[in-house]
Amino acid sequence: MTFPSLRLLLVGPLPPPAGGMANQTRQLAELLRGEGVQVEVAQVNAPYRPAWAGRIKGLRALFRLVPYLLALWRGCGRADLVHVMANSGWSWHLFAAPAVWIAWLRGTPVVVNYRGGEADAFLTRAGKWVQPTMRRAAALVLPSSFLLEVFARHGMPGRVVPNIIDLDRFRPAAAPGAASEAPRLVVARNLEPIYGNDVALQAFARILEHFPTARLTVAGSGPEAASLAELARNLGIAERVHFTGRLDRDQMAALYRDAHLMLNASRVDNMPNAVLEALASGVPVVSSNVGGIPHMVRDRHTAMLIPPDNAPALADAALDVLRDAGLRAQLVANGLAEVRQYRWDSVRTVLATTYDDAMRAARPQLT
Numbered sequence: 001m002t003f004p005s006l007r008l009l010l011v012g013p014l015p016p017p018a019g020g021m022a023n024q025t026r027q028l029a030e031l032l033r034g035e036g037v038q039v040e041v042a043q044v045n046a047p048y049r050p051a052w053a054g055r056i057k058g059l060r061a062l063f064r065l066v067p068y069l070l071a072l073w074r075g076c077g078r079a080d081l082v083h084v085m086a087n088s089g090w091s092w093h094l095f096a097a098p099a100v101w102i103a104w105l106r107g108t109p110v111v112v113n114y115r116g117g118e119a120d121a122f123l124t125r126a127g128k129w130v131q132p133t134m135r136r137a138a139a140l141v142l143p144s145s146f147l148l149e150v151f152a153r154h155g156m157p158g159r160v161v162p163n164i165i166d167l168d169r170f171r172p173a174a175a176p177g178a179a180s181e182a183p184r185l186v187v188a189r190n191l192e193p194i195y196g197n198d199v200a201l202q203a204f205a206r207i208l209e210h211f212p213t214a215r216l217t218v219a220g221s222g223p224e225a226a227s228l229a230e231l232a233r234n235l236g237i238a239e240r241v242h243f244t245g246r247l248d249r250d251q252m253a254a255l256y257r258d259a260h261l262m263l264n265a266s267r268v269d270n271m272p273n274a275v276l277e278a279l280a281s282g283v284p285v286v287s288s289n290v291g292g293i294p295h296m297v298r299d300r301h302t303a304m305l306i307p308p309d310n311a312p313a314l315a316d317a318a319l320d321v322l323r324d325a326g327l328r329a330q331l332v333a334n335g336l337a338e339v340r341q342y343r344w345d346s347v348r349t350v351l352a353t354t355y356d357d358a359m360r361a362a363r364p365q366l367t
Helices: 020-034 051-055 059-078 089-105 119-134 145-153 197-208 225-234 249-257 273-280 311-323 325-342 344-360
Strands: 007-012 038-043 081-086 110-114 139-142 184-187 215-218 241-243 261-264 285-288 304-306
Touching (some): 007 020, 020 038, 020 081, 051 059, 081 089, 081 344, 089 110, 089 119, 110 344, 119 145, 139 145, 139 344, 184 197, 197 215, 197 225, 197 311, 249 273, 261 273, 261 311, 273 325, 304 311
Parallel strands (some): 110 139, 184 215, 215 241, 285 304
16 A cells, blocks of 8 residues: 555544553654644544533533544544544443444444453343444554454454554653662553552552652552542552643653652553553553453563552562662563564554555445
């Protein structure tokens, strides 16, 4: 495929807020435009118009959905190909599925790019609704072998196209500081129960017993913000923890370059960009070994992996890295080598082949 000849409708969220999928959608649009692709974005989280509609429950969904469906219909008519960024739950039913069906009705091939660590539970619960929609798609793209296996178990074959990491933005510090008596740790996940931020705080309390001047920065927003701040106070660590709220990608890159260690205590996960960004920034990662994470890093080689919901194990692994300069250096070097496969130069060929195959495929029939 010659990218400049392509007219693409990209369906997905855009920042703000600057979450993983929103950042990936924006980054993909920027990279494809840089290749000469005519990219039109159908934004699933577009601002409410008028703005007051966003303050009225029940009505606000209608004010977002109707303009979105109109944008889909028009965009599918102008595009050669539709690329849908998809997730589980209501996000699938309200935004991804309508995009696939409208593209199919307009005769435009569609690539579904599914991401999300809760895929297995979602497909177990709603697979009978997802499968007819997926039969309308020309291709299913997944960012990890973990999700490839999940969808295969539910009778939906796909192919892996990895996430893209901007290695110019997420890069090691020019002169990385040593993890001395005052190490700086970072957590970079949404403040939601599935990401185990409470476990990270409990682990940090244990780390402070050995490094009393350590600091933890929690970069993210979400429904658990207040309860996590209260937990930090109850643990007696509030003065050593800084909750930043959600940061944009440049702020996150700067935060990683200033960090000595990343903690990731997620209970459910797929292929978290946060982990890849930390590795690209030369920051060792200590993570729970859930979902797709063991498919992307190897224990004591590219990261330290521990069981989920285990604050003592998380703290012990973190202390091993902070105390052992050789282990830290090994994790950093191997992590930097691992993330090279996620740079645009590597992913663009796989993505171009996927687009080409989708456009060559016959229009899926109604079954």
